[in-house]
Amino acid sequence: GSAKSDRTAGPAAKQATYKIFLIPKFIGIPVFTLNGKGGKEAGKKLGDTVTYNGPTEASAAKQVPFIDTAVRQGYNAIVISANDPNAVAPALKRAQDRGLKVVSYDADAAKDARTVYVSPPDTQSIGAGLVEWVGSQVGYKGQIAILSATTTAANQNAWIAVIKKTLKKPKYKGLKLAKIAYGNDNDTKSAQETQALLQAYPNLKGIIAPTSVGLPAAARVLQQAKKCGSIALTGLATPNSMRAYTKKGCGKKFGLWNEVDFGYLAVYVAHAVLDGKLTGKAGESLVAGRLGRRTIGKNSTMPMGPPLVFTPKNIDKYHF
Amino acid sequence: MRRVGLGVLVRWETVLVLLILAVGVWCRSLSPLFLTRVNLLDLATPYIFIGLMALGLTFVIIAGEIDISVASILAVSVVVLGQIYEAGANIWFAALVGLLVATGLGLVNGFLVAVVGLPSLAVTLGTLAAYRGLAFLIHSGEGVASFPTQFTNIGIGYVWGQQVPVALLVFLGAAVALGFLLHATRFGRYIYALGANREAARYSGIPVTRARIAVFGLSGLLAGIAGLVYVGFFGSSRADAADGSLLDVVTAVVLGGVDIFGGSGSMVGVVLSVLLVAELRNGMQLDNIGGDTQNIVIGVLLLAAILAGNAIRALQTSGLRTRIARASKKEVVRTAGQAEGTT
Amino acid sequence: MKLSPQTLAQAAFRLREAGIFIALTVAVLLFWARANNFMTIANWQDIATDVAIVAVLAVGQTMVVLTRNIDLSVGSIVGLTAYISSDTLAHHHGLPLGVVVLLAVTIGIGLGLVNGLLVTVGRIPAIIATIGTLAIFRGLLFEITNGQNVLAFQLPERFLNLAARKPVGLPFLAWIAIAIAIAGAAVLRWAPWGRDFYAVGSNPDAARYAGIPVGRRVLTAFVLSGALAGLGGFMFAARFASVDAVAGTNLEFDAVTAVVIGGVNVFGGSGTVLGAALGAVLVATIQDGFTLLKLSEFWKMFFNGTAIVVAVTIDALVTQRLQEALRRRRRAEMVAAREQGAAT
Amino acid sequence: MSLVELRGISKAYGGVHAVQDVSFAIAAASTHALVGENGAGKSTLVKILTGVVSPDEGAVIVDGEPRSIGGPSAARRLGIVAMYQDPTVFEDLTVAENVFAGRSPRTRLGAVDWKAMRREASRLLEELGADFAPDAPVRGLGVADRQLIEIAKALSSSARLLIMDEPTAALSLQEVDTLFAVVRRLHERRVSVLFISHRLEEVSRIADTVTILRDGRHVETRPAAELKHGEMIRLMVGRSLDALFPKEEAEIGEPVLRAEGLTRRGVFSNISFEVRRGEIVGLAGFVGSGRTEVARCIFGIDRLDAGRLEIDGRPFTPRSPRAALRRGLAYLPEDRLRQGLIQPMSIERNVTMAVLPELAPGGIVRPRRERRLARSFMERLRIKASSPRQIVRSLSGGNQQKVVLSKWLATEPRILILDEPTHGIDVGTKADVHRTISHLAAQGLAILLISSELPEILGMADRVLVIREGRLVGELSREEATQEAIVQAAAGVAS
Numbered sequence A: 001g002s003a004k005s006d007r008t009a010g011p012a013a014k015q016a017t018y019k020i021f022l023i024p025k026f027i028g029i030p031v032f033t034l035n036g037k038g039g040k041e042a043g044k045k046l047g048d049t050v051t052y053n054g055p056t057e058a059s060a061a062k063q064v065p066f067i068d069t070a071v072r073q074g075y076n077a078i079v080i081s082a083n084d085p086n087a088v089a090p091a092l093k094r095a096q097d098r099g100l101k102v103v104s105y106d107a108d109a110a111k112d113a114r115t116v117y118v119s120p121p122d123t124q125s126i127g128a129g130l131v132e133w134v135g136s137q138v139g140y141k142g143q144i145a146i147l148s149a150t151t152t153a154a155n156q157n158a159w160i161a162v163i164k165k166t167l168k169k170p171k172y173k174g175l176k177l178a179k180i181a182y183g184n185d186n187d188t189k190s191a192q193e194t195q196a197l198l199q200a201y202p203n204l205k206g207i208i209a210p211t212s213v214g215l216p217a218a219a220r221v222l223q224q225a226k227k228c229g230s231i232a233l234t235g236l237a238t239p240n241s242m243r244a245y246t247k248k249g250c251g252k253k254f255g256l257w258n259e260v261d262f263g264y265l266a267v268y269v270a271h272a273v274l275d276g277k278l279t280g281k282a283g284e285s286l287v288a289g290r291l292g293r294r295t296i297g298k299n300s301t302m303p304m305g306p307p308l309v310f311t312p313k314n315i316d317k318y319h320f
Numbered sequence B: 001m002r003r004v005g006l007g008v009l010v011r012w013e014t015v016l017v018l019l020i021l022a023v024g025v026w027c028r029s030l031s032p033l034f035l036t037r038v039n040l041l042d043l044a045t046p047y048i049f050i051g052l053m054a055l056g057l058t059f060v061i062i063a064g065e066i067d068i069s070v071a072s073i074l075a076v077s078v079v080v081l082g083q084i085y086e087a088g089a090n091i092w093f094a095a096l097v098g099l100l101v102a103t104g105l106g107l108v109n110g111f112l113v114a115v116v117g118l119p120s121l122a123v124t125l126g127t128l129a130a131y132r133g134l135a136f137l138i139h140s141g142e143g144v145a146s147f148p149t150q151f152t153n154i155g156i157g158y159v160w161g162q163q164v165p166v167a168l169l170v171f172l173g174a175a176v177a178l179g180f181l182l183h184a185t186r187f188g189r190y191i192y193a194l195g196a197n198r199e200a201a202r203y204s205g206i207p208v209t210r211a212r213i214a215v216f217g218l219s220g221l222l223a224g225i226a227g228l229v230y231v232g233f234f235g236s237s238r239a240d241a242a243d244g245s246l247l248d249v250v251t252a253v254v255l256g257g258v259d260i261f262g263g264s265g266s267m268v269g270v271v272l273s274v275l276l277v278a279e280l281r282n283g284m285q286l287d288n289i290g291g292d293t294q295n296i297v298i299g300v301l302l303l304a305a306i307l308a309g310n311a312i313r314a315l316q317t318s319g320l321r322t323r324i325a326r327a328s329k330k331e332v333v334r335t336a337g338q339a340e341g342t343t
Numbered sequence C: 001m002k003l004s005p006q007t008l009a010q011a012a013f014r015l016r017e018a019g020i021f022i023a024l025t026v027a028v029l030l031f032w033a034r035a036n037n038f039m040t041i042a043n044w045q046d047i048a049t050d051v052a053i054v055a056v057l058a059v060g061q062t063m064v065v066l067t068r069n070i071d072l073s074v075g076s077i078v079g080l081t082a083y084i085s086s087d088t089l090a091h092h093h094g095l096p097l098g099v100v101v102l103l104a105v106t107i108g109i110g111l112g113l114v115n116g117l118l119v120t121v122g123r124i125p126a127i128i129a130t131i132g133t134l135a136i137f138r139g140l141l142f143e144i145t146n147g148q149n150v151l152a153f154q155l156p157e158r159f160l161n162l163a164a165r166k167p168v169g170l171p172f173l174a175w176i177a178i179a180i181a182i183a184g185a186a187v188l189r190w191a192p193w194g195r196d197f198y199a200v201g202s203n204p205d206a207a208r209y210a211g212i213p214v215g216r217r218v219l220t221a222f223v224l225s226g227a228l229a230g231l232g233g234f235m236f237a238a239r240f241a242s243v244d245a246v247a248g249t250n251l252e253f254d255a256v257t258a259v260v261i262g263g264v265n266v267f268g269g270s271g272t273v274l275g276a277a278l279g280a281v282l283v284a285t286i287q288d289g290f291t292l293l294k295l296s297e298f299w300k301m302f303f304n305g306t307a308i309v310v311a312v313t314i315d316a317l318v319t320q321r322l323q324e325a326l327r328r329r330r331r332a333e334m335v336a337a338r339e340q341g342a343a344t
Numbered sequence D: 001m002s003l004v005e006l007r008g009i010s011k012a013y014g015g016v017h018a019v020q021d022v023s024f025a026i027a028a029a030s031t032h033a034l035v036g037e038n039g040a041g042k043s044t045l046v047k048i049l050t051g052v053v054s055p056d057e058g059a060v061i062v063d064g065e066p067r068s069i070g071g072p073s074a075a076r077r078l079g080i081v082a083m084y085q086d087p088t089v090f091e092d093l094t095v096a097e098n099v100f101a102g103r104s105p106r107t108r109l110g111a112v113d114w115k116a117m118r119r120e121a122s123r124l125l126e127e128l129g130a131d132f133a134p135d136a137p138v139r140g141l142g143v144a145d146r147q148l149i150e151i152a153k154a155l156s157s158s159a160r161l162l163i164m165d166e167p168t169a170a171l172s173l174q175e176v177d178t179l180f181a182v183v184r185r186l187h188e189r190r191v192s193v194l195f196i197s198h199r200l201e202e203v204s205r206i207a208d209t210v211t212i213l214r215d216g217r218h219v220e221t222r223p224a225a226e227l228k229h230g231e232m233i234r235l236m237v238g239r240s241l242d243a244l245f246p247k248e249e250a251e252i253g254e255p256v257l258r259a260e261g262l263t264r265r266g267v268f269s270n271i272s273f274e275v276r277r278g279e280i281v282g283l284a285g286f287v288g289s290g291r292t293e294v295a296r297c298i299f300g301i302d303r304l305d306a307g308r309l310e311i312d313g314r315p316f317t318p319r320s321p322r323a324a325l326r327r328g329l330a331y332l333p334e335d336r337l338r339q340g341l342i343q344p345m346s347i348e349r350n351v352t353m354a355v356l357p358e359l360a361p362g363g364i365v366r367p368r369r370e371r372r373l374a375r376s377f378m379e380r381l382r383i384k385a386s387s388p389r390q391i392v393r394s395l396s397g398g399n400q401q402k403v404v405l406s407k408w409l410a411t412e413p414r415i416l417i418l419d420e421p422t423h424g425i426d427v428g429t430k431a432d433v434h435r436t437i438s439h440l441a442a443q444g445l446a447i448l449l450i451s452s453e454l455p456e457i458l459g460m461a462d463r464v465l466v467i468r469e470g471r472l473v474g475e476l477s478r479e480e481a482t483q484e485a486i487v488q489a490a491a492g493v494a495s
């Protein structure tokens, strides 16, 4: 058995074409579907076979079997958005032992379990950006809250850390972080949590929802509560999901990297890693097709680059 | 014996074996990789923690109760284990405490059901939420990740030329032990009696309350052991451990031929059904069939199997009746004979 | 006059609902005291909206549980019908909402029928049958959505505003729930086939002997549950506008919780819609109160679970007391009767 | 013309012929008794007449035309209504709802007409001399009351043939009288009754015609007047029985069980008695007098509020059935199905249920010993079954009762409490059971015999205790004990 995967991952790996397995946190929601789309697009460009599959719930335990079978099927690389950085690590290490390359994207896996992490536009700029976007809308003062995904989502927590750090800066000292609510990447929950925020903090000025499920939900609740005027909303979501609200002034400024590009880049990175062009060292770089040159930063993390910023004016230029 | 021969044909376990073979053939056609030694030996490993919970739940269901809180119990014990280890205690000590906590939580269920006299579905519906909440309250962060290898081997270790997963052995070991407990011991007999007719069991001097508490304690303990394997295999001790695995656990038990209303079922059946589900998922994954489609297939398999089972049971009983028939005819003759004798 | 078993029974019966009522009052007073802006119209409107969908599901669940069955597939049915409703609207903006409701309910009926047939004709225990269909229906939803979702901007305004409307100060969805609850209660009280639910759940064999078409009644219960889940799906779509493949996940737990807290006997035969509805309200209120008290998610989870256990404990104790009282009362009556018999 | 006629009815379960080629006619406005040993096929015929099962062969003729009876409701439409062997009530519903289950009166709008339902129900209960309200929940009513509800149910549905499958099994003399009165009133309404009972004296009292079954075959149908008991028994059993109550002489030894001032509030109070080695003490009284509760308390199922117990002079506190068993007590409960048997289990497992601690040293069950034990009892009590492995559910009532008895004898008790031991058992078997009982006494067991069947008490007991409303109201020696004496004591009528 092991011999088999060695063969495919060993000498075979030197051939130009690879088999790459793209595992999202869970399948079924558009964001990940778009990642898959981008990944496949990149695959076509590079002549690689890209498979997109995963569990139906955001559960690490249910991601692992996909990792293991990918190994057995002789895939050359795994691209994954981890539900639990640690819980998938042993499986990913098994894969690496069998000669596979691992690239994490969106939500990182334990460092020693992947070669490169393709991060959403780097934590720093997103975190800072989110604060700026909300701050600029409320005149840099007032009570704000965060609507996050799950308490344990690595990327969310990273952003929250930066947001807290940024808020300490003199420019933002007017902004007070009242509460961090969790919507569990679940539309229902997110909406209810937003409602809860409105109740608990009558004079809330702004909400930061750095989740593609949470932001539109929040926007909708604000609209239904007729609070779009009084509460500034920002966060991360696809322009399609926000268009209606943004145009009505709910979430006048928010951002996102292009989810299609995200998957696209992740697969390009995986290919480069397989070619041995990327080893995770800071400063290494590659030309990622239509995205141009991208470079690895520290912690062998490659940021998506600055997010696109959507406003009522420019939003109609984007369709994803 | 002729009767056994006839019996075996209509045994549920036999059906499961046939299903496993049939599914095997199908999976083989899905992917050539399915029938490799590595794959066959390893395909169950990711599902062992589910299997272990199922073994415990089997006792509860045969005893005529239900415990839907097992996954939450697992989570609590996992978090406790993680926290204690992080606090610098010896890993095995931490593991022991985890097991004790799990058993304790199980006993709490048992107390509420057997002593306070509440319906187990309601009780464990409550503790399902309460325990999960508890797990998060104990620790809601990333939890410990780096556990010593000699411990994680429970989950990811291999023995015998690095071929056979330890977890699989743990599962089979537990199954054998529990199978013995259920089928060969007095306690096991009590469980069946309880599930079939609790009042009659009580009248017969069976320690009903103690037995019912014990059953839930056992279920908790198994959830705890499942927790060890979980930590070993996934190397994570987070409060959301095993979230969403409840349906898989119940499915395993029921597909194993355990009567959801209690009183009947066998350990072998449950083990087989655990393997069957693992095999099926593995095969479909090797063919990159989507997770959603996999769920549909499992769901359909469950229902189809039960439907088939009902048909078989009908066959079985009619078979039994024919036997009664022959026998009681004989009896009639015999008693008649005696009658002649007495008069 | 002396307390007759009937008055005793009714007393205890009131006790059941009373128990929940007291719990509710206590909770309300507590939150009122501790959390400002709990006792605000806006807040109660939110609670009402939150509870509406669960309440509708709870009514259907009550019917099923009364017949000594359970329907765990409602969450998936809600998801399916929610998506189909909004997807249909997304493609036919002009479609009257009535038609969409009809569509959702019809699909619900179909799925409920599947459950019912599996249980009655297929002789599969309800808990298993509906665990199976829970997975299957959800799987189908994934297939249909194919990773896409319907977004607010694709939907007609009148639909998006449906949930926001508040006739007479009460959210529209809450009105639907109230109507359903009343209808459900009426059925269980006045409709002969509704009464049969109690008989079937109380003693299936006896029901069969009594000539009650047990199979048909159970089927009816599941169909009703499915239909209401369908309606719930429409309400879900109206409330959350954008629907994807995970919509309505775990709603079955909320419904069952409401029913259990509402004092419906999980072994069938006894319980009321009123109780179930109150149960739903209680849960929603506690949730809401905790939010206002800024308690963490995890405390909510913890207390929610504990609340269930406490509720059933109280219920159990009440019924035990009642039975004991009844038996002794009965014996006293027998004695009295015999004394008279002896005297003559 | 006869109301209902059976022509060549056969029914087999799998291969066993429950009934085979049975033919007889039931005349209008008459009581037709159906007698036979356990497993003779009586209940099966009932099920056929009510459409619960359909016959393999033969026809049911109603008013001269053959009918296929699809189910209970179809039967009801033909005017055929049955009270089943075990009362089938809805514990959660009120009495009125039970009476009208499945066919509640409707208002014009088709809604349940509660008023009418209550009115009708109370009228019927009145007629039956029941003393509980139509709104009373059935939970909390006793066996006898439940039996009355069954009757009311039957009456309410304009029956033309009312089938009573062992209706008197759980009834006391008094209640039997009420029932028979009702039956006679029914005749005035041109209603016929198919009456099934193992109590032959009742059969002779009420029946116009008697049909006898044996092993599923029709043996005889004759006017009751022409049938003497001995004759009936001979036809049923296929042989003439030796004395019905064979009493072996056992020398009475020292007291084994002594009870003093046993009290359970609201149930019974200040019950004192003793049972000696080799003695059979009868416990008589009406249903509901509290006999079972006394037994349940002694056996540790219910709590005693006051009083003390001694076994062999050593104090004994009945904490649990387990504790009682350890002290050599055994209790054969009155409700075979609910308290006696584990139906889906095999005979052997039922028989060994109470002796597992002995059978399973170190907690590990020894199947071989188990089977041996079961076999020995199957022979001793002539249990009619294919093997110790047979599932108890498929046995007829009488054989099931024998299995329960075996379970308790297996514990080799020193004190044996029998609660309605021959409840629903046929004469043949009854004789066996009685023989066994007195044999056990002869071997030195102390036996407390609860029975609503006075002949049984009179036949078996050395002493008779009479309980009324939970109080001990009389103690009669074997000589003093007569039907009259006991009834007077039980009813509290001064003689």
Ligand SMILES: Nc1ncnc2c1ncn2[C@@H]1O[C@H](COP(=O)(O)OP(=O)(O)OP(=O)(O)O)[C@@H](O)[C@H]1O
Binding pocket: B321, B328, D013, D016, D017, D018, D019, D036, D037, D038, D039, D040, D041, D042, D043, D044, D045, D085, D394, D395, D396, D397, D398, D399, D424, D426
């Ligand atoms: N469901 C069944 N399956 C198999 N055998 C059955 C079934 N019901 C009845 N029998 C058999 O049919 C025969 C007649 O049973 P039935 O209950 O009619 O006897 P019975 O005359 O009513 O006895 P009893 O006086 O004890 O009630 C018995 O041998 C019984 O074992």
Ligand SMILES: Nc1ncnc2c1ncn2[C@@H]1O[C@H](COP(=O)(O)OP(=O)(O)OP(=O)(O)O)[C@@H](O)[C@H]1O
Binding pocket: D140, D141, D142, D143, D144, D145, D170, D285, D286, D287, D288, D289, D290, D291, D292, D293, D294, D334, D452
């Ligand atoms: N668990 C119970 N539930 C409901 N009614 C009961 C219960 N136990 C006893 N009863 C009823 O209470 C009354 C008195 O009980 P008990 O059975 O002790 O009287 P008894 O003299 O033993 O009458 P029986 O002839 O039934 O033995 C009877 O009507 C009995 O049926």
Ligand SMILES: [Mg+2]
Binding pocket: D042, D043, D044, D085, D165, D397
């Ligand atoms: Mg019978």
Ligand SMILES: [Mg+2]
Binding pocket: D291, D292, D293, D334, D419
């Ligand atoms: Mg009794």
